[in-house]
Amino acid sequence: MSNRGRNKRTKGIDRAAQSGPATPRKGAGRVAELGEKARELEVANTLLKRETRHLTLELRVGRDAVTSSAGLFDQSPAALMVHDAAGELLALNPAARKLFGLEAASPGFAFPQLIAKESLGLWLNHFRKSLESLAVERLELTLRPREGREIPVEIISRSAPDRPGDERRVFSSVADLTHQRERALALASAQPLHEDRINRIQGMVWEVDVQNRQVTFVSRHTERLLGYSVEAWKNPEFWTNHIYAEDRDATLRRITEAVEQRKPITLEYRVVTAGRRVLWLCNKITPFEREGRLMLCGIAIEITERHHREAELREMRKELERRVAERTAELGRSVAELETFSYSISHDLRAPIRAMLGFATLAAQSCPGRVPSEILGFLERIAAGARRADQLIQDVLTYSRISREEVRLEPIDPERLVRELISQLPDLQPPLAEVEVRGPMPKVWAHEARLGQCLSNLLLNAAKFVAPGQTPKIEVGAEPIHDKVRIYVRDQGIGIAPANLTRIFRMFERVNPAGQYPGTGIGLAIVSRGAERLGGRAGVESQPGQGSRFWLELNPAS
Amino acid sequence: MMNKPILLVEDEEADVIFMRYAMEWAKVPNPLVIARDGREAVDFIEARGEHQHRLGPALVLLDLKLPFIPGLEVLKHIRQHPETSRVPVIVFSSSNQDQDVEAAYSLGADAYVVKPAYNELLEVVRRVKLYWLDRPHPPPDCADWDAVRVPPPGQS
Numbered sequence: 001m002s003n004r005g006r007n008k009r010t011k012g013i014d015r016a017a018q019s020g021p022a023t024p025r026k027g028a029g030r031v032a033e034l035g036e037k038a039r040e041l042e043v044a045n046t047l048l049k050r051e052t053r054h055l056t057l058e059l060r061v062g063r064d065a066v067t068s069s070a071g072l073f074d075q076s077p078a079a080l081m082v083h084d085a086a087g088e089l090l091a092l093n094p095a096a097r098k099l100f101g102l103e104a105a106s107p108g109f110a111f112p113q114l115i116a117k118e119s120l121g122l123w124l125n126h127f128r129k130s131l132e133s134l135a136v137e138r139l140e141l142t143l144r145p146r147e148g149r150e151i152p153v154e155i156i157s158r159s160a161p162d163r164p165g166d167e168r169r170v171f172s173s174v175a176d177l178t179h180q181r182e183r184a185l186a187l188a189s190a191q192p193l194h195e196d197r198i199n200r201i202q203g204m205v206w207e208v209d210v211q212n213r214q215v216t217f218v219s220r221h222t223e224r225l226l227g228y229s230v231e232a233w234k235n236p237e238f239w240t241n242h243i244y245a246e247d248r249d250a251t252l253r254r255i256t257e258a259v260e261q262r263k264p265i266t267l268e269y270r271v272v273t274a275g276r277r278v279l280w281l282c283n284k285i286t287p288f289e290r291e292g293r294l295m296l297c298g299i300a301i302e303i304t305e306r307h308h309r310e311a312e313l314r315e316m317r318k319e320l321e322r323r324v325a326e327r328t329a330e331l332g333r334s335v336a337e338l339e340t341f342s343y344s345i346s347h348d349l350r351a352p353i354r355a356m357l358g359f360a361t362l363a364a365q366s367c368p369g370r371v372p373s374e375i376l377g378f379l380e381r382i383a384a385g386a387r388r389a390d391q392l393i394q395d396v397l398t399y400s401r402i403s404r405e406e407v408r409l410e411p412i413d414p415e416r417l418v419r420e421l422i423s424q425l426p427d428l429q430p431p432l433a434e435v436e437v438r439g440p441m442p443k444v445w446a447h448e449a450r451l452g453q454c455l456s457n458l459l460l461n462a463a464k465f466v467a468p469g470q471t472p473k474i475e476v477g478a479e480p481i482h483d484k485v486r487i488y489v490r491d492q493g494i495g496i497a498p499a500n501l502t503r504i505f506r507m508f509e510r511v512n513p514a515g516q517y518p519g520t521g522i523g524l525a526i527v528s529r530g531a532e533r534l535g536g537r538a539g540v541e542s543q544p545g546q547g548s549r550f551w552l553e554l555n556p557a558s
Numbered sequence: 559m560m561n562k563p564i565l566l567v568e569d570e571e572a573d574v575i576f577m578r579y580a581m582e583w584a585k586v587p588n589p590l591v592i593a594r595d596g597r598e599a600v601d602f603i604e605a606r607g608e609h610q611h612r613l614g615p616a617l618v619l620l621d622l623k624l625p626f627i628p629g630l631e632v633l634k635h636i637r638q639h640p641e642t643s644r645v646p647v648i649v650f651s652s653s654n655q656d657q658d659v660e661a662a663y664s665l666g667a668d669a670y671v672v673k674p675a676y677n678e679l680l681e682v683v684r685r686v687k688l689y690w691l692d693r694p695h696p697p698p699d700c701a702d703w704d705a706v707r708v709p710p711p712g713q714s
Contacts, residue, residue, distance in 0.1 A: 347623055347652045354652070355572035358676035362579060387675070 079174040081111060085131060085167050099153075099176060101145035114143040123155075130157040130170050140177070152177040195219075203301045208239065210259055210287070210294040215239055217297075225302060227274030244270030244278055259287045259294065268303065280307040335404070342397055350393055357386035388518070395522035398453070399507070402529050407447040409534065411557030414455075414487050415439040417448065418476050421456045431471065433463045438477035444485050444554040446534050451552075454530040454538070455487070457523045458550045462491035464517055465548075481553065484536065488551040496542040505538065527552070562616035563591040564691075567599040567632060568650070569624055576676050577619070580683040586691065588616055596627025600635045603642050614641045617690055620667070622651040622658060630661055637666040646690050656711065663710040668696075670708040682706045 073080060079096035083089055089110055097104070100114055115123050119141055126139040136158045143151045157172040198205050199220035207217040213236040223230055232238055243251055247269035258265040264286040270278050283300040360382040364371060371379075418437055422428045428435050444451075455476075463472040475490040496504060500511040505528040510521040524538075531538040531552050542548035564586070568574050574592055581590060591612075593599035599620075602609045618636060622629035629649065636642045648669045649662045659670050668690075671682055689696040689703050696703055 343653070343655065346654070350652055351570055351572070354673060354675060355570075358572060358576045358679075361676045362576075390675075 079176075081172050081174065083111070083127070083170045083172070085169070087127065090169060096174060099145075099151065099174060100143070101149075114145055115141060116144055126155065126157065127170060130172075131159045131168055134159070143174075152181050201299075203299045204281075205297075205299050206233075206239075207295060207297040210296055212236060213240070216295070225273075225279070226271065242271050244272055246270070255285060255296070258285060259296065262287050268307075280304040338400070338404070342400055345393060346397055350390055353386045353390045353393070357383050357390070360386065388520070392520045392522070395520045395526065399522055399526050399529060402450065402453075402526060402533060407450055407533055409445040409447055411443045412446040412448060412451055413441070413443050414446075414451070414478055414485075415441040417452055418455060418459075418487075421452060421459060425456060425459065427463050428459060428474070433472040433474060435459070435474045435476065438475065441478035441487065442480065442485050443557040444487070445557045446554055450530045450534060451554075454527045454534075454552055455489070457527050458489040458552075461523060461550070462489050462493065462548075464519070465491070465512070466493040480556070483556070484553045485556045486551045486553050488549050490547065490549045492547040495544040495546050495548055496540065497544050501540060501542065504540070561589070562613055563589045565591050565593060565599070565602060565615040565618045567593045567596070567618065567620045567624065567629065569594050569621065573621070573650075573673065576679055577683070580676075580679045583680050584683045584687050586683065586687050588691065591615070595625040596629065596632050597625075599624070599632045600627055603632070603635050603639050605641070615645055617686070618642070618645055618647045619686075620647055620649050622649060622653060622662070630665055633662065633665045633667060648686060648690065654708065659708050660711050669703075670710075671706060672708060674706075678706075 073091075073093050076093055077095055079099040080091075080093045081089065081096050082091040092100075092102075092109075097106075100109075100111075102109060112120060112123060122139060122141060126137055130137045136156060139155045139157075141153055141155060143153055145151060154175045154177055155172055156175070157170050159168045159170045161168050201219060202221060203219075204222040204225060205217070205219040206215065206222070208215050215233040215236075215238070218230050218233045220230065222228065222233070226242070228238075228242070240248065240252060251267055251269045254265060254267055264284065267283045267285065269281060269283070271281055272278055280303045281300045282303045283298050285296055285298040287294065287296050289295065360379045364376055364379040364383075415437060418441075422435050422437070427433065459474065459476070462474045466472045470493075473492045476488070477490075478485055478487045480486075494512075496511065503509045504511060505524045507525040508521040509525075510519065527550075528538045531554070534552075534554055536552060536554040538550070538552050540548055540550045564581075566574065566577055568577065574594075578590060591602065593602055601607050602612060602615075605612055620629050620632060620636075624632070629651070633647060633649075636645065636647055646668045647666070648671060649667045650671050650673055651658060651662075652673045654672045662670050673679075674682060685703055685706055689700065
């Protein structure tokens with residue numbers, strides 16, 4: 001309740017009552033008169049009090065919504081006060097009393113009592129402006145409700161008449177700014193600590209307003225690293241101008257892209273320091289929005305040394321590639337030489353051998369019946385030597401060709417191939433040999449000519465290595481072994497001692513005397529190498545005197 | 559046709575001798591003209607110099623590895639010269655390399671034979687006489703001849 005306002009009004013009425021006409025009387029009559037007068041006054045007072053309350057309520061809340069507004073005025077957590085045009089305080093709500101540190105009844109209180117002398121002018125000015133205009137006026141002041149206590153407040157005032165034509169009154173709310181000030185103060189004191197931390201980072205932390213290219217923050221490390229003062233960056237063009245000319249366009253283009261896509265990027269580019277040195281930076285840039293403004297922030301670290309090392313590495317890699325290319329070319333030349341060599345061996349080396357063989361044959365035939373048998377024997381040895389030399393050359397050439405030539409694998413039916421080979425090899429025809437082909441055989445990945453070469457070498461070996469006078473019995477078949485196919489050639493020949501089982505696949509290795517079983521010792525090396533080139537391998541199981549079982553293990557083609 | 563010569567282009571003396579003996583053995587009636595290098599062979603084909611008045615050959619037996627002008631080059635000349643463009647040419651080479659066989663056939667050789675040992679040469683020459691001299695052309699499919707030649711690539 002605004003006691004103060006009521007008191008004042010009551011006082012005013014008292015004053016009016018006192019200043020009314022009074023007739024002096026004497027004695028009991030006067031006492032009765034006075035008693036009556038007092039009763040009248042009391043009635044009037046009661047009426048006035050009622051009216052005062054009524055007016056006060058109206059005053060507080062305006063013309064409408066009498067009771068609820070009165071409650072609002074009293075219950076409002078905001079401090080509210082009402083002055084009349086003369087600056088007389090008309091009403092004060094409990095929140096205001098509390099804020100001003102007033103007792104429930106504080107006769108004679110006036111708001112300016114709380115204001116420091118030097119600020120009084122501000123308040124009077126504010127009050128006058130509020131009265132004169134219809135606008136809302138604001139003022140920040142410091143109140144001193146008692147010694148040693150200061151309350152920063154914001155006063156918001158507006159004037160309005162109680163009723164049309166009435167005198168204007170000034171309605172004010174007084175907001176305590178103490179907490180707000182403390183928070184601002186705390187914030188202000190936190191800022192330097194924050195910046196201090198960022199400034200200690202060994203990286204350039206920065207922030208740019210995209211719209212005006214204004215640098216809104218750079219950390220101190222920038223100064224240390226690039227030599228420009230932090231202030232220099234405030235110039236909007238500065239940060240783009242310090243990018244190394246060659247890198248500028250690409251860097252800015254990529255930043256623009258990042259801004260458009262709102263995606264962070266990492267850029268590496270060069271900058272020019274105040275000392276005209278060129279440094280490499282790695283800048284991690286993040287676009288973001290703050291209060292509707294597009295911003296970029298980032299952290300840049302120096303990577304000059306890393307870049308130099310990378311350049312060195314690139315140089316080394318180039319050198320390495322150059323060397324590899326050189327070696328490859330050398331190797332290519334070697335292969336070409338080898339091919340030329342093979343070619344000339346097949347031509348030039350074989351020509352004289354063919355001549356030896358031819359003339360030995362011619363000589364033996366030249367004078368039929370008149371050449372001594374001893375001479376015929378010599379001629380036969382010349383011819384045999386020539387034949388062997390020729391075979392050796394051919395086998396070496398075959399072996400080197402198998403090692404060298406690229407083969408393209410395709411599915412091959414081994415059974416068909418075996419049957420074709422047998423029909424073409426005279427030594428495998430009956431009665432010279434008995435060959436049994438056990439079909440069908442699964443298709444394998446192979447190369448027709450290479451597989452044919454391997455198989456015919458195995459078949460001819462099987463026919464060759466039998467005890468003298470025996471007819472070779474050969475069995476050819478195929479069987480799956482794990483995920484491979486084994487094509488085998490089984491004979492009932494002389495067999496191989498365990499110690500020799502691996503030797504026989506090596507070049508020029510022979511385990512039987514040449515006189516007994518002629519050959520160059522290359523045939524099985526060709527088989528082994530050939531199988532490898534087909535993606536498989538070759539092997540043998542054997543017992544001396546009980547025959548051998550040679551096999552080729554290849555990949556199935558189904 | 560009987561008196562038309564057979565041109566043997568061969569620089570290896572031993573092979574010339576073997577061919578002479580083999581022809582004698584096979585009773586080939588045609589005279590044998592020897593060109594010992596590519597240049598001489600081309601002169602003969604194009605009837606130049608001492609070969610001005612030569613008779614066109616009935617058959618050419620051509621080695622590939624020759625001095626001055628390689629055999630394949632000689633083969634081109636044979637096919638380009640109107641008088642010899644249709645003469646049967648049998649390449650006799652010590653090479654059995656695919657690229658040689660392929661090149662010879664693609665330049666118009668009628669057959670390719672890898673130079674055999676003397677004994678086999680007799681058989682080859684016998685068949686040359688039979689299929690390339692006694693008849694106008696070899697039968698398209700003749701196992702007897704196929705046994706001694708290297709087939710063109712793609713045929714087996």
